[in-house]
Amino acid sequence: MSRWQDLTGGTSGAEYASRFEALARGGKDVHGEAAFCAALVPAGARVLDAGCGTGRVMIRLAELGYDCVGVDLDASMLDVARERAPRLPWFRTDLAAFDPAELGVAADFDLVVAAGNVLPLVTPGTEATVLQRLTAALRSGGLLVAGFGLDTAHLPVPPALTLAQYDAHCAAAGLTPVARFATWDAAPYEDGGYAVSVHRRDG
Known part of the structure; x- marks a missing residue:
């Protein structure tokens, strides 16, 4: 069981979405991750939202x-995503077992984004496997x-x-570091408690 499932019990979708809706109503920009990604690759690029949750980043x-x-992996989160954007492709899968071919998806993404504490919340011990799976989904240079x-x-x-x-x-997965920031606004990273890391697949 992933740490996320253990934390939420798999019934977190509506509650999670409501938190961001409240932030947006209060005037907070809730699209920082999407803006960050858009600065890295041009419109039209293929993007995999790994751990997409309720779809906030991907829909934007x-x-x-x-x-x-x-x-x-969380069905309740995907239910919200599908309700909000039924025409977009949403798949339920464990990132440690993610195989684009099994889903009928081409493994040539220009960008993979894992926002919202995805990596610390996967099943303990599978972090390396998850990164190998995500790297395999990238095109060379992705x-x-x-x-x-x-x-x-x-x-x-x-x-x-x-x-x-x-x-x-x-x-180990074949990724090379490109940059690291402290926030999705690209503030410089100075050993703080949150990091946004960019790596490139060179092979």
Whole structure:
């Protein structure tokens, strides 16, 4: 069981979506991740939203003209995503077993994005496998972007994945570091409790 399932019990979709709806009503920009991704690849690029949740990031990217696919393990989150954007491709799968071919999807994404603490919340011990699966879905030169918390102030569970471990898993999967930021607004990273990392598949 993933740490996310253990945390939520698989009934988190509507509640999760309502939190961001409240933020948006309060005037907060809830599209920072999508804007960050749009600065990396041009409109029309193929984007995989890994751990897409209720679809907030992917729906915005689709509105901006990106060719998107969303995958998530939580059925309740996907129910919300499908209700909000029924014409977009949403798939339920464990990222540790993600195989685009099994879903009828081409494995030539220009960008894979894992926002919202996806990596720290996968099944413990599968982080390296998840990164291998996501890397395999990228075209040569494609980018992997992941943002996640590193301390208790930025995570709903005790920290279990350090940046050193993450970078090591990325290197083993065939990814090269490109840049690291402290926020989705591209603020410089200075050893804080949250990091947004960009890696490239060179092979």
